[in-house]
């Protein structure tokens with residue numbers, strides 16, 4: 317085992333792994349376009365966009381140049397009492413792009429923190445409105461909103477391991493995961509679930525928080541835009557706020573710039589992250605309506621948050637460039653082409669004996685297996701096939717950079733076929 321891998325295994329934690337018996341890791345030395353190069357010289361076609369982020373691929377000359385230029389001015393200054401053009405330019409771009417209700421931007425350092433800030437905004441808003449009883453959140457099962465405590469408290473209680481943190485996590489309200497798939501008429505059970513929660517607890521609910529249309533790490537599930545419209549209407553009827561977490565879905569991944577556009581609705585608070593910087597560095601943002609932003613301070617209070625690296629100029633500069641690049645290119649056609657190809661090539665595995673379900677939306681393709689997969693073993697099969705695909709539980713899924721071509725995408729879908737055969741055999 318090389319120096320890096322040996323040291324890593326003994327001393328460096330990886331996501332959701334044991335330090336006693338870690339899953340194997342592979343050493344990456346560089347990445348370019350849709351390829352990740354390993355220390356042993358192998359090149360892997362990237363099927364993950366580094367968890368939804370690298371939409372333009374790696375080592376992109378325009379993004380590198382944006383960072384270089386900003387580096388020459390300043391890498392960072394504190395945001396308390398100082399401001400800068402990278403932050404205001406990016407905020408302006410985000411306001412242009414997102415639903416018009418959203419008018420105020422809070423920059424923070426990661427998606428989980430963006431969710432913390434969104435929750436804080438909702439609680440502070442109701443406090444300032446003289447309704448301090450509105451302190452709970454309502455959401456749906458199967459969600460994922462991050463790993464910090466408030467974010468974790470609205471993740472799926474089972475996959476989010478709530479029982480390990482009992483007594484520490486606030487108990488929020490969970491409706492069942494919507495069963496209605498896109499294109500289906502809304503199931504009665506889906507209609508009734510959230511309605512019952514708000515009818516019973518409306519006066520205690522500060523906000524409903526959801527991932528719109530696509531639930532990511534909580535199970536890679538897609539649900540009908542009708543459900544989202546229904547929840548928006550319920551929020552209006554019961555006078556509560558709607559927080560949409562578009563950290564995974566934002567910036568084109570589902571075929572629309574933001575997934576809420578599938579339903580034609582607007583949130584009161586919106587969380588962005590992941591692809592925000594094109595996968596270059598950690599940056600997130602929480603956007604709010606004027607009702608919320610001004611409401612928070614209607615009792616003279618201030619929003620109680622202010623991370624050290626708030627609005628980091630390097631991250632803001634690369635983010636602005638990444639969004640320009642996206643808007644200047646034919647991303648809608650690219651995502652539509654990926655969707656078609658994933659539909660055909662993954663759809664062909666729907667009858668495979670190891671497969672329970674195949675679903676595709678935008679540049680996301682999911683193969684759900686009948687049993688949880690042996691991650692390390694399957695990972696080895698994929699690396700040997702020259703692709704980077706990271707399954708979890710019973711999910712083998714692709715969300716490639718939008719710039720991937722049809723041949724590379726076919727290598728990814730074929731590798732999944734080979735992986736399924738290995739599971740069945």
Ligand SMILES: *Cc1c(COP(=O)(O)O)cnc(C)c1O
Pocket residue numbers: 426427428429431460461462463527532533561562563564565589590
């Ligand atoms: C990844 C993710 C988060 C958390 O973001 P981090 O940057 O990992 O903290 C929150 N919500 C959703 C929907 C995500 O996919």
